[in-house]
Amino acid sequence: MRRVVITGLGMVTPLGCGVEQNWAAIKAGKSGIRRIESFPVDDIACQIAGLIPRGDGTNGTFNPDLAMDPKDQRKVDDFIIFALEAARQAVEDSGWKPTDYDDQVRSGVLVGSGIGGINGIVEAGYTLRDKGPRRVSPFFIPGRLINLTAGYISIAHGYKGPNSSVVTACSTGSHAIGDAARLIANDEADVMIAGGSESPVCRISLAGFASMKALCFAFNDRPEQGSRPYDRDRDGFVMGEGAGVVVVEELEHAKKRGATIYGEIVGYGMSGDAYHITAPSEDGDGAYRCMKAALRHAKISPDEIGYVNAHGTSTMADGIEVGAVERLFGDAARDLAMSSTKSMTGHLLGAAGAIEAIYTTLAVRDGVLPPTINLDNPNVETSIDLVPHKAKEKKLRYALSNSFGFGGTNASLIVKAFEG
Amino acid sequence: MSEVAEKVKNIVIDHLGVDADKVVLEASFIEDLGADSLDTVELVMAFEEAFGVEIPDDAAETILTVGDAVKFLEKATA
Numbered sequence A: 001m002r003r004v005v006i007t008g009l010g011m012v013t014p015l016g017c018g019v020e021q022n023w024a025a026i027k028a029g030k031s032g033i034r035r036i037e038s039f040p041v042d043d044i045a046c047q048i049a050g051l052i053p054r055g056d057g058t059n060g061t062f063n064p065d066l067a068m069d070p071k072d073q074r075k076v077d078d079f080i081i082f083a084l085e086a087a088r089q090a091v092e093d094s095g096w097k098p099t100d101y102d103d104q105v106r107s108g109v110l111v112g113s114g115i116g117g118i119n120g121i122v123e124a125g126y127t128l129r130d131k132g133p134r135r136v137s138p139f140f141i142p143g144r145l146i147n148l149t150a151g152y153i154s155i156a157h158g159y160k161g162p163n164s165s166v167v168t169a170c171s172t173g174s175h176a177i178g179d180a181a182r183l184i185a186n187d188e189a190d191v192m193i194a195g196g197s198e199s200p201v202c203r204i205s206l207a208g209f210a211s212m213k214a215l216c217f218a219f220n221d222r223p224e225q226g227s228r229p230y231d232r233d234r235d236g237f238v239m240g241e242g243a244g245v246v247v248v249e250e251l252e253h254a255k256k257r258g259a260t261i262y263g264e265i266v267g268y269g270m271s272g273d274a275y276h277i278t279a280p281s282e283d284g285d286g287a288y289r290c291m292k293a294a295l296r297h298a299k300i301s302p303d304e305i306g307y308v309n310a311h312g313t314s315t316m317a318d319g320i321e322v323g324a325v326e327r328l329f330g331d332a333a334r335d336l337a338m339s340s341t342k343s344m345t346g347h348l349l350g351a352a353g354a355i356e357a358i359y360t361t362l363a364v365r366d367g368v369l370p371p372t373i374n375l376d377n378p379n380v381e382t383s384i385d386l387v388p389h390k391a392k393e394k395k396l397r398y399a400l401s402n403s404f405g406f407g408g409t410n411a412s413l414i415v416k417a418f419e420g
Numbered sequence B: 001m002s003e004v005a006e007k008v009k010n011i012v013i014d015h016l017g018v019d020a021d022k023v024v025l026e027a028s029f030i031e032d033l034g035a036d037s038l039d040t041v042e043l044v045m046a047f048e049e050a051f052g053v054e055i056p057d058d059a060a061e062t063i064l065t066v067g068d069a070v071k072f073l074e075k076a077t078a
Helices: A020-026 A078-094 A118-131 A148-157 A169-185 A203-211 A253-258 A285-298 A317-335 A351-367 B003-016 B035-052 B066-077
Strands: A004-013 A034-037 A048-050 A105-114 A193-198 A242-250 A263-272 A305-309 A338-339 A396-405 A409-416
Touching: A004 A020, A004 A078, A004 A253, A004 A285, A004 A351, A020 A351, A048 A396, A078 A148, A078 A193, A078 A242, A105 A148, A105 A169, A118 A203, A169 A193, A169 A242, A169 A263, A169 A351, A169 A409, A193 A263, A193 A351, A203 A338, A242 A253, A242 A351, A263 A285, A263 A351, A285 A317, A285 A396, A285 A409, A305 A317, A305 A351, A317 A396, A338 B003, A351 A396, A351 A409, B003 B035, B003 B066, B035 B066
Parallel strands: A105 A193, A305 A338, A305 A396
Antiparallel strands: A004 A242, A004 A263, A034 A048, A193 A242, A263 A409, A396 A409
């Protein structure tokens, strides 16, 4: 089987623009959650979100002009611009910029989103209602379609191989990276740009998730404390915006060109709950089978995993995931560390799995466990180290990242330290 | 430059993100100003909105340059 390694990383999140910027913030246990001020939220129960720091591109701020020509930005929703920025970083980092036709056709893109251009759809709906069909922009459709992330990225970087998107709610980013790795393993491409992007911070999606009582309502005056997985006072998830993109590559291809190798993707598991449209089953069966499938793919036993980057959204599902991990790991759970980086970033929905795969990769690279911040009073009893408040050092060989989405769609990735 | 021409020019600059000195009457939206077919549809919409006129599809197809737009809109708003 062809082996797949990670050779490029890129991200824009509430913790900043750029991978090292993000990693420094994660290790310092910083929160990217703030009050929403760019549109009215007085009538919405949740008024906080993980917001990307915008600026001129220095000091880890996000400057959209670096990702996309300003005149084109108004044609698309933000999730496409975020994806382009994360892809720009990842391609730059990997150094793979194919110009020969034969290289281009072996280089593909698989980037998805959970809800895509939902805000632009609402806006166009108003235009249609108020001004009629002749005023709906010709860019309405291509600026909202989820697979236009992959489309725009392929155009920007000349990647002419497989071009696709994943739409699996909050599992999107993990599925995209896993599916891309599989395309390479199956010899359908040598290099893939893969990840997820989301721009959900707008009135319509806040309203929708608020109606489900899924969002955090109780921390509008203390936004940085709002995302608090496993804590007694957790009150729902906090939405976040951003994108994570990786370049994954066939091992020999990467070696031949002397690429920096961050880690190896050795395991990918998928499962379906077949239970409820939004809630996981109490016994965490879907999560359990998903992680088990990833371990089987990696041909390793649970005790070889040193760290789990949890789905951990700061909702009732947190404890169910912990239970599934305990059941799968058995006695090995005592030596396991598991944290939720969503405590710092908020929940980036379709981008979550992608940014968390990157944090997981960096955890393995540096032997650092990201913390779960705001974990003041745990409401789950477990022997697993949930890494409260502060990052820790721990040498890691294998780490696993979980993502679970509405519809009962689950994905687990296993990253291994690169050992040649 | 007429008032109509000035208004057209500003719309073109705004939508296509091009330098003002390139937006001359002879300039073709696609050949000279980097527009694609979707951009031209959007430009026509912007003209309709700004001038409060309707530009039927068969007329829109004949508006290929800045000058074509100015000529059509001067006539339509006269």
